[in-house]
Amino acid sequence: MTSAMTIAVLGATGMAGSRITAEAAARGHRVLALARKPASEHPAVTPVPLDAADPDAVRRTLTDHGADAVVVTLRTYPTDEDFLLAATRTVLDTAAGLGIRVLVIGGAGALRTPGTPGLLLADNPAYVPAELRPVAAAGVAQLHACRTHAHSDWSYLSPPPLLEPGPRTARYHRGTDTLLTAPDGRSWISAEDLAVAAVDELERPGGERHFTVVHAGQE
Numbered sequence: 001m002t003s004a005m006t007i008a009v010l011g012a013t014g015m016a017g018s019r020i021t022a023e024a025a026a027r028g029h030r031v032l033a034l035a036r037k038p039a040s041e042h043p044a045v046t047p048v049p050l051d052a053a054d055p056d057a058v059r060r061t062l063t064d065h066g067a068d069a070v071v072v073t074l075r076t077y078p079t080d081e082d083f084l085l086a087a088t089r090t091v092l093d094t095a096a097g098l099g100i101r102v103l104v105i106g107g108a109g110a111l112r113t114p115g116t117p118g119l120l121l122a123d124n125p126a127y128v129p130a131e132l133r134p135v136a137a138a139g140v141a142q143l144h145a146c147r148t149h150a151h152s153d154w155s156y157l158s159p160p161p162l163l164e165p166g167p168r169t170a171r172y173h174r175g176t177d178t179l180l181t182a183p184d185g186r187s188w189i190s191a192e193d194l195a196v197a198a199v200d201e202l203e204r205p206g207g208e209r210h211f212t213v214v215h216a217g218q219e
Helices: 015-026 055-064 081-098 130-147 191-203
Strands: 006-010 030-035 045-049 069-072 101-105 116-120 154-158 162-164 172-175 188-190 210-215
Touching: 006 015, 006 055, 015 030, 015 101, 015 191, 055 081, 069 081, 069 191, 081 101, 081 130, 101 130, 101 191, 130 154, 154 191, 162 191, 172 191, 188 191, 191 210
Parallel strands: 006 030, 006 069, 030 045, 069 101, 101 154, 154 210, 162 188, 188 210
Antiparallel strands: 172 210
């Protein structure tokens, strides 16, 4: 049985962050729910108000609460790439000093196109229309920020292009840095099953820095 960890989730009120918080707590981990206005009645979840745009507050919070791992699941609308990169680097800086793991829930744009490995989804109009390119580009830049950082204990999870609330089946296929397709022909996963994959990675790291998952269907 996996030992209980203290897991900080930055962006705990978002679609992915809220599911990861719930999944980790359900498995017996202590969760620090970091967000501007966090709230939870689960006894294993500690809501911690935090503005991710304040680097001093991020550093202080992660340092003071004794986390074993940090999940970065941040999104901005409209896209604010500067904020995303600054927050990610602050987490990596702090995690390096504390010697803790970082899992970034990134974007599908950083994945490679099947059959054309030199073409990222972010640059492929078949997957990313022009209006979504800023979002995809920010995810690619976030992955680059991880790869060029001195901290070595990180992983970056690219969801498939379609991520939406849905059932928790705990069935998914895992790949590396190339887009995967589900048995029904779509590239998708529920936010609930993405959370399963994220906590699985924290409990039993797969070894790849950049990986993706997709719905596995009935097995």
